[in-house]
């Protein structure tokens with residue numbers, strides 16, 4: 001299913017668990033397998049279709065055209081000094097050039113690190129300092145819902161904050177930001193460089209299977225985001241296999257994944273998966289409801305999409321729209337819709353299954369694993385699906401549900417931490433970038449007596465072997481499919497000079513999955529003495545979060561209290577706060593230090609609910 005330039009000598013080296021090396025000694029290249037390999041059989045088939053309902057631009061590349069373009073960009077970045085092993089940060093909107101930049105990096109053995117274009121300067125700077133890139137590739141601006149976000153000022157700020165700024169910035173100018181500042185000598189214009197390399201041919205650089213292909217940062221619950229390091233050979237094999245067994249995609253067919261290249265779903269199922277499989281992939285910049293809620297189904301009809309992949313949040317958004325848009329277009333080409341990233345609730349699953357009359361397949365996985373841990377595997381055995389369950393352990397994962405304390409396996413229908421016995425299968429993270437110790441300590445040191453990978457999610461397994469995900473053992477808020485660490489948002493809120501302390505929780509939200517609510521203690525009480533002052537303070541806190549983290553992390557409400565509920569050991573009782581904010585009982589309070597703190601949370605929630 002993939003080409004090896006040099007065959008591997010050993011399938012697995014598990015002599016240093018939890019570190020595992022797959023296909024040892026084999027040499028391959030992701031770009032060759034995603035692009036060049038198809039030149040023989042399908043040169044004139046569309047490889048990449050792009051459209052933007054934000055700018056009105058659309059078009060496509062055949063495999064031959066994609067090959068030519070990737071070669072040009074590979075030559076451009078080589079010219080800018082990038083070589084094998086160098087990191088390149090890609091901070092771009094959903095334009096085809098972003099995908100081409102990723103493939104160009106892979107072609108020359110450079111390690112790309114795509115940062116979601118929506119993160120604020122601070123978040124970008126942290127990632128720059130960790131990856132220490134040789135080059136940064138960006139664009140003048142992105143667009144979302146008709147609103148322009150200028151990227152370049154954010155990039156300039158991030159570079160000035162960074163301790164390891166790259167020497168060069170490759171700038172793709174979409175002509176959106178006419179006042180963009182350019183720094184001579186550092187900022188290089190994409191079009192100008194491209195014109196010099198129109199006929200470029202750059203041979204793929206063959207990497208040993210375990211050499212890194214990319215770094216992708218998780219959302220960073222623990223403050224500092226973890227750089228998930230992906231290998232090359234294992235990832236190629238895992239994705240090619242998943243395209244066949246899980247996603248049932250055939251060469252020549254079309255896949256539409258409505259994610260962003262900044263997330264793992266985008267890496268695996270907008271870029272590498274479909275292209276490795278010889279499929280046409282769709283790169284869409286825009287919302288599911290603009291210009292109208294039929295836009296996705298129009299894309300399906302126009303491109304004869306066979307396989308679709310999206311998030312439960314997006315489906316919930318569509319569910320609120322007038323139903324006629326679902327029947328306006330011919331979606332008969334569509335076989336299956338895959339959903340991942342957050343729990344798929346039963347009403348949403350039923351609604352979309354009935355509306356589209358296609359297979360609805362929930363899969364559960366993580367940035368770390370790169371492809372599904374739990375899923376139906378329809379091409380191997382098409383077992384019936386149960387709504388609310390992502391199915392079974394995918395081949396290659398030895399899954400165990402363990403009791404949090406004893407590390408023993410739990411009984412049927414009992415809640416345990418979802419873990420995997422190493423070696424993790426091909427495609428999963430090989431380590432945390434630059435920090436092997438953190439890899440072991442974070443993921444493999446949660447149980448005293450057993451060496452297992454912890455997902456940090458709770459799950460149960462029923463008598464028929466179906467798994468159900470119950471939530472996270474750590475605290476992450478999921479706003480419209482964007483995962484935000486509570487800790488990270490708390491740090492951002494605390495950046496406001498008048499905030500002494502804060503607890504951030506996610507509360508259930510019909511549309512977005514969860515909304516961010518902050519409970520803050522101020523340093524100077526006079527600043528929240530009147531309702532006007534409180535409103536002003538709330539505004540300032542929101543603006544601080546926008547600046548520190550980006551608008552996606554902005555709290556929907558900031559409540560002011562004088563005390564936060566904590567355990568006697570000083571740990572925030574976040575679970576109780578969240579329960580109260582969602583109108584439930586506070587739960588087990590045996591360790592609560594000062595009960596008046598809970599009264600304050602209750603009062604703040606009541607004031608908020610009554611619209612005060």
Ligand code: ATP
Nearest residue numbers: 218219220221341342343363364365366367469483
């Ligand atoms: P961080 O590790 O920095 O905290 P994150 O875990 O939020 O970030 P991802 O790797 O993108 O970032 O998300 C993986 C998590 O998403 C899973 O651990 C799980 O909690 C949730 N998840 C993914 N798919 C599903 C699903 N099908 N059903 C339920 N939950 C899911």
Ligand code: MG
Nearest residue numbers: 218366367456
């Ligand atoms: Mg995680």
